[in-house]
Amino acid sequence: MLIGGAEDKLRDKVILSRFAKFAGGAEGHVVVISTASSLGDAATEMYRELFLGLGIGRVTGLRPDDRAEAEDPRAALALADATGVFLTGGNQLRLSSVVGGTKLGASLFLAHDRGAAIAGTSAGASAMAAHMLAFGQSGPTPKNRMAQLSAGLGILQHVVVDQHFEQRSRIGRLLSVVAQSPSLIGIGLDEDTAAIVYADHTLEVVGRGAVTIVDGSAVRTDAHRGKGHRPLMMSGVVLHSLPSGYWFDLRARRLLPGAGPRRAEREASE
């Protein structure tokens, strides 16, 4: 579950409620990993209160500050019976550089394989992908050297995720990444909006804004000839802007047939 940041925490809590449901409710054990955050334990405590309030049985906070702490077997052990993991916002490079490739990182994969719901908001969403958008500039026109990729935690393959997408005008940098790496599908998340990616590679949109999907499979580009910070040529990118209730097939790279909010039917068959 990829969340674009600034998800509603006071009113309907549509996105966080959805996560709480995926994470097993009263029987569930959610681990909050707040390594990305600069707020110290405040982020963990805020989400602990929220998830307990949404009926989750048990919430554990983890905040490894360096790789040694992320290698500590006790951190990995905390995930052993987790039914949900929540990665807070902050700086995605902190998350990838502290947790990536450690025992805790490996136990995230195990939890995911076991069927635990893994959610990340803002930096936590970006870090979930194998190819992580680390930082970059804002603005709608794609330019050379506009964004920097790093290796993320790798829960999701073949995508690159950007967040606060509308609010920080980040379509240019997502386009520039897809121009250089058309094998990746770009996923841009508006604030208070989530993309739920299921095991069958379908994606459901939930929340107030839209999820933008950038498909570069047919792109023509001069990205390999980019110079300085000049605009990049890219021709034939396919764009999808999907509000709440719409579904997308990430493998077929198209809107799921029966366009229109389908959540109700889908949930009925779950």
Added chain:
Amino acid sequence: MLIGGAEDKLRDKVILSRFAKFAGGAEGHVVVISTASSLGDAATEMYRELFLGLGIGRVTGLRPDDRAEAEDPRAALALADATGVFLTGGNQLRLSSVVGGTKLGASLFLAHDRGAAIAGTSAGASAMAAHMLAFGQSGPTPKNRMAQLSAGLGILQHVVVDQHFEQRSRIGRLLSVVAQSPSLIGIGLDEDTAAIVYADHTLEVVGRGAVTIVDGSAVRTDAHRGKGHRPLMMSGVVLHSLPSGYWFDLRARRLLPGAGPRRAEREASE
């Protein structure tokens, strides 16, 4: 020639020089129409100096303030031997509501048919299209009621033009217009950037930024069900972001073959 506003007037003047060349140089007569501008005659005077400095033989200023003045045969007559017409920036609704459907408006068509170069910057670029983006909100996510269309001057058919595109983050409103009107090709112009549209419906990009082309011919959308200011669903929009030197075929809706800056070859064959 559609210019995204804020074109360079001090240094290389790449865009204005190009227009001066199209407009016939020393043999040329350029008419500057500054109706859109709120600067009074200052805009006319600035462009008069610029075009004379770029070698244009004669420059005439026209600034009809109301429809009666635009119906005055003397205004139309000023265009009779014009080799170039330049529409300044300002408010495109002023241009369309004062000039649209008047004798002056008709003489613009005649000048265009005769082969005069017609250029518009900012509001002047938007007003050139038959379907004019009149005003709207900024931001990258397309939403219902985000932009308002009016009838423009109609020099260009089948397109809708937006300007200050990168600087004012206007991709969302252009997408929302194309969602509602997929028969129109959306053209987004960055500042100091121009799209030159030739008689054969090819488009050349000149200037510092990029021209964004939004092709909605294969779009699926729920625009007809839009409510309030909520995000619109649009799936399968094809996007092209083209820097200086690239060419696009507006009829075939694709990059011209032999991608890469082709201005040199093209000019050689002109």
